[in-house]
Amino acid sequence: MASNPFIRALSLAGFDQFARSQGLDPNRMLRQASLPVASLHRPEDILSFQHYCGLLELCQQGSNNPLFGLEFGLYQGVDVFGDIFFLIHNTRTVGDALFELRANFSLYNGSAQIDLEVVDGVAVLSYQIDETTMAGLSQAEELACGVGMQLMRTLVGDQWQPEAVMLRHSPHADEFVYRKTLGITPTFSAAHTGLLFDACVLTQPLDCASEALHQLIAQHLSGMERLSADEMPGYVGQLLRNLLPSGRATIDRVADCMALNPRTLQRRLEQKNTSFQQLLDETRQQLVRNYLQVPTISLTQMAHQLGYADVSTFSRAFNRWFSVSPLEWCRQSGLRRQPLLFQNRLKDRP
Template structure:
């Protein structure tokens, strides 16, 4: 599956993409919930637009999805499901841009926010502009899936953005044409040429000034600022504690065991403990941080009783949960709910 995540900067994969893939698997007859849980992920948590899943878990899920679906073109099918709002602040910025060129410039700068380790390089070739997608690390067997989803997704989302598929668009792919690809040519809707020197979206330069459907200057400015801030945060050096936290946040069952986290990150338990200690953290402290955040969310935004919340957080009973919550915050769960419940405020 390529270079282990323990040896590269784990930028995390937006969980919403795995949720979208899971929904797609369901439509083609794969038990997606069973598959998600076998990878150690929580199906309910994948719906979050803010959560990022460890790259190792995302890669394992994609690999199993391709094998168990028996569909080598799964990335092409996923591309059709990638609606612009799924992409967070970047999707909003793209939708709000004035022209196709402005939208593509946003993708060029911020793609790594949505797909770790991918970069876009722009260059002219005659009367066309090439937006070549480059991978900065070894993704192994899922690289084809990722490039399918990104490049063919650009065609699908471009049609959403412009209201039409512009003539003259092309997709260039390196390597020979896969044996399964003939099944998807008509679906993609633009010419795809294999044996190219780059994996790229090729756009006639004359189309770059084409106006978008949802232009909104104020929204474009604010969402771009959000993208810039997110990019700065993502490019900060990601320590082991951040990697472990991502595993904990998305794990099923919750909380995960140390052995599970170590296995996901391709290190031994002893090595993981040592690296966390070097950063002034511990596995249990990270579990407790995530537990507190989840507890506060469940108390403020659901009507679950304390026994149900305790069970969701991995406690034996409500009493143990109550003691832990008071230790963390100084207040009981009931006191916190009374003071902060969004359900009460909405009523």
């Protein structure tokens, strides 16, 4: 596995529509792959790359389409890059755009790398990952080639074709099926997955380039965390925020979402001088401060959103964190709330 096993939920761009076009129920497929259905609408979410590859494998089997990943990548095109596309599209040349993509790819995918090399007048745009045996990985690599081809056609022109498409694995279908889909027969069992093309394309200017817009988007993306192994506590916090309302914010559930063993997760958190319980408490404290700013949210609703079974348990936790009751905390903070919303606290008090 690569050093960081995560990918943004942006990788699911268009999945709902494409899966349905293949006769699949997208929500069912996501659940089977242990991916949260809600991530379809939260592109900033962090997902397990292993589970994502597993999703593609399940979809390939369920649709009986051996080129599911490739066709999905062609369908997604540049949508899969989100704001990163607007960053690279506002550089001066095609080459600048691809180098910008290489530099910022870790905002989107922590498990793979994009590289661009020029050898004897031939450019090689490659998708590199250390893993070789993960289920569904070949589907993900074909997807990357499909996305890469659509990216190049967006930058260069609709009729652009590579000189070669390289895939690390053996073909999933007859080669003529690949040729019909891509317009070219890939080179299989290659050293790397990627596209080969004439390097002169790299100097082609981008007509809509705007330096001002490029700087603006770069500033916006600078606040976005890269998918780095050092950010493990942040990933756990994000998953907790997503899982708490369902009452399933356990270490087993979070570890499953990350495709990790719970002990491995706890060990990695200890290496960052924290623990699952500490992150759970910190996440709940951050959320409850936000909830208390909204005068129309009742304690019952807060308890539910924080994953507590009842108000009494929530109130005891609140007192442990802040040494005061929620009502007293609001008074001390100068927040005015509707008194009736606190009656639930009295009803549920043991």
